[in-house]
Amino acid sequence: MAPVSTPAVLLRSHDYGDSSRILRFYTETHGLLSVMARGVRKRSGKGATTLATFATGTLTAYIKPHRDLHTMKDFDCTHFRDGLGLDVMRFAGASATAELVLAHADQEQNPDLLRALEQVLDTLQSVETAQVPAAALSAVWRITKAFGFAPQLDPCVCCGEPLADDSVGRFDFASGGVRCARCAEDAGGPRLGPIARAQIANLLACELDAEFTYARRHLGVLSDFVAYHVVSKPLKSLHFLGGLLPPDEGIGA
Amino acid sequence: MSVIERLTGDFARLPGIGPKTALRLVHHLMKGSKEDTRRLSRSLLDLSERIRPCDVCGNFSEHELCEVCSNPRRDGTVLCVVEEAYEVGAIEGTGQYRGLFHVLGGRLSPLDGVGPEELNLAALLERIRRSEGEIEEIIIATNASVEGEATAVYLDQEIRPMGPRVTRLARGIPVGSDLEYVDGSTIAQALAGRQEMSI
Numbered sequence: 001m002a003p004v005s006t007p008a009v010l011l012r013s014h015d016y017g018d019s020s021r022i023l024r025f026y027t028e029t030h031g032l033l034s035v036m037a038r039g040v041r042k043r044s045g046k047g048a049t050t051l052a053t054f055a056t057g058t059l060t061a062y063i064k065p066h067r068d069l070h071t072m073k074d075f076d077c078t079h080f081r082d083g084l085g086l087d088v089m090r091f092a093g094a095s096a097t098a099e100l101v102l103a104h105a106d107q108e109q110n111p112d113l114l115r116a117l118e119q120v121l122d123t124l125q126s127v128e129t130a131q132v133p134a135a136a137l138s139a140v141w142r143i144t145k146a147f148g149f150a151p152q153l154d155p156c157v158c159c160g161e162p163l164a165d166d167s168v169g170r171f172d173f174a175s176g177g178v179r180c181a182r183c184a185e186d187a188g189g190p191r192l193g194p195i196a197r198a199q200i201a202n203l204l205a206c207e208l209d210a211e212f213t214y215a216r217r218h219l220g221v222l223s224d225f226v227a228y229h230v231v232s233k234p235l236k237s238l239h240f241l242g243g244l245l246p247p248d249e250g251i252g253a
Numbered sequence: 254m255s256v257i258e259r260l261t262g263d264f265a266r267l268p269g270i271g272p273k274t275a276l277r278l279v280h281h282l283m284k285g286s287k288e289d290t291r292r293l294s295r296s297l298l299d300l301s302e303r304i305r306p307c308d309v310c311g312n313f314s315e316h317e318l319c320e321v322c323s324n325p326r327r328d329g330t331v332l333c334v335v336e337e338a339y340e341v342g343a344i345e346g347t348g349q350y351r352g353l354f355h356v357l358g359g360r361l362s363p364l365d366g367v368g369p370e371e372l373n374l375a376a377l378l379e380r381i382r383r384s385e386g387e388i389e390e391i392i393i394a395t396n397a398s399v400e401g402e403a404t405a406v407y408l409d410q411e412i413r414p415m416g417p418r419v420t421r422l423a424r425g426i427p428v429g430s431d432l433e434y435v436d437g438s439t440i441a442q443a444l445a446g447r448q449e450m451s452i
Binding site for chain 1 (some may be wrong): 268269301362363364365366368398399400401402403406407410436437438
């Protein structure tokens with residue numbers, strides 16, 4: 001059987017036996033792929049040191065149809081994102097991104113998702129420290145969007161009318177977007193004003209706002225949205241990230 | 254469920270052992286002497302009843318204090334922090350370290366829901382606080398992975414304000430390896446951590 005080579009990002013690894021690892025990659029041609037990497041924990045294991053979480057490279061593996069676990073031949077690392085480990089919040093953001101992909105991606109190819117994944121990991125690694133909270137939230141929003149679950153911020157998800165510039169509506173998780181002030185009168189969900197809506201739009205577009213505020217409240221909206229629409233329960237990594245975000249000041253929209 | 258099935262299932266729950274290997278182990282035990290099997294069962298029983306975490310460092314021990322913590326000749330000014338108890342043996346095996354240890358019991362892993370509260374971290378900070386300056390250096394010996402690095406950075410942020418010097422195990426080219434076959438990131442770290450030649 002001929003091995004298959006494909007660009008891939010390593011998302012997770014588990015030790016297996018004395019010297020092997022089970023690795024989970026997101027790949028360009030086979031989507032989410034689990035491979036057994038035999039002997040890589042031994043010092044002489046081929047490519048052992050570059051099998052670092054969040055690294056990009058070319059994965060070469062023997063892939064058998066109708067199997068869940070395949071066999072790795074080699075991983076040629078081309079981009080080692082070690083900077084994600086040098087800041088706990090960057091690490092938490094990258095972990096949340098990886099957890100979302102691991103929880104929702106399948107073995108169908110989705111090159112856009114791979115590109116989005118690489119883009120958000122690179123951004124998380126390189127942004128200024130002050131922008132890391134926004135970058136971490138943006139990473140998860142961006143991947144959510146790549147899965148086809150972007151929230152509707154305008155027009156109103158209930159009546160379809162455009163939201164006024166100063167309208168303070170509410171986020172309706174069941175409907176997947178924002179209700180205008182009139183439709184939100186008797187509705188639950190977090191209040192969302194024009195600034196917060198613009199910030200979410202920027203996070204979805206990976207445009208990091210220098211004036212980004214209320215990171216914890218944004219995290220709440222993101223976590224609930226992902227749990228409602230994409231995965232069945234809140235992501236553990238977002239809970240971890242929440243403990244690192246700066247406290248929100250005062251009350252605002 | 255038969256005894257064979259039950260024992261096969263028990264073995265298969267151990268890390269790195271699948272159903273086939275578990276069944277092979279059971280058959281090996283059945284074919285071996287009864288005394289060997291009894292000795293194995295006694296060892297397993299002793300393991301569950303007599304082994305406990307050391308009250309000070311979290312390493313596994315048969316007593317309240319492990320062999321390292323109860324040894325008065327160890328250097329109490331240096332503390333080496335490792336992820337797992339079995340890594341104490343790897344460092345002890347070098348014969349080069351005379352200080353004490355602290356076992357975290359894991360590393361930061363947001364995907365697994367492992368945060369600072371799930372690690373043996375509060376005990377470490379309390380240990381440093383109670384030492385009142387006696388602990389001068391903390392060596393962070395978490396693994397050289399992204400997760401291990403993030404754990405090290407978190408530890409550094411927590412420990413440094415308390416006073417001790419915080420150091421990290423050096424990374425570089427493995428002894429006996431050819432430079433030609435070492436990956437770029439390891440060579441880069443070896444270059445960054447290069448040392449003066451000394452005779």
